[in-house]
Amino acid sequence: MQDQSTIIERLILAAYSGFNMRDIDSVLSLMHPDIHWPKAFEGGYAIGIGEIKIYWNRQWSEINPKVIPLAIENLEDGRVEVLVHQLVTDLEGNVIFDGNVKHVYEIQNGLLYKMNIEDC
Numbered sequence: 001m002q003d004q005s006t007i008i009e010r011l012i013l014a015a016y017s018g019f020n021m022r023d024i025d026s027v028l029s030l031m032h033p034d035i036h037w038p039k040a041f042e043g044g045y046a047i048g049i050g051e052i053k054i055y056w057n058r059q060w061s062e063i064n065p066k067v068i069p070l071a072i073e074n075l076e077d078g079r080v081e082v083l084v085h086q087l088v089t090d091l092e093g094n095v096i097f098d099g100n101v102k103h104v105y106e107i108q109n110g111l112l113y114k115m116n117i118e119d120c
Contacts, residue, residue, distance in 0.1 A: 008080055008107060009072050015112060016069050016084070022060060024053055036114040063096060064089045070100070080105045083120070 002010075011030055018027035028049050031037075037046045039055055041063065046055040059065070071083040081104050088097040099120075106114040 005074055007110070008074065011107070011110070011112070012069060012072055012080065012082055012105070016067055020066055020068075024056055028053065030112055032108050032111040032113040035112060038115060038117050040117055062091070064091060064093075067103075075104075078106075080107060 015027050015030050018024075018030075031049055031052070033049060034047065035049060035052060037052050037055070038044075039046055041059065042055075046052045065086065065088045068085045069082050070085055073081045073083075075081055081102055083100060083102055085100050086097060087095070089095055102118040102120055104116045104118055105112055
């Protein structure tokens with residue numbers, strides 16, 4: 001039987017893999033129906049799977065983000081902190097952002113419920 005941290009790590013890694021492959025449906029299947037997802041380049045949150053799908057389709061028509069998890073840490077309060085390397089280019093390949101940030105997740109019922117972005 002897998003321990004909880006292994007299950008969470010697999011959930012997180014599957015989400016980033018699907019995101020980077022632009023496989024929206026595989027990532028959305030890992031999310032709580034009431035997911036709160038930050039709209040990093042617009043501000044505010046996309047709330048719910050439908051809003052995230054619209055947001056990502058719009059985002060990917062303007063920029064090309066690649067997000068690679070570097071470290072996953074289970075925090076004492078139950079949240080999960082993921083140190084990521086994020087490379088964001090425009091559609092011509094010009095770099096908009098190239099650096100590390102932290103993604104902090106709340107997980108409910110084995111699904112991603114909320115994500116926040118923090119500076120390192």
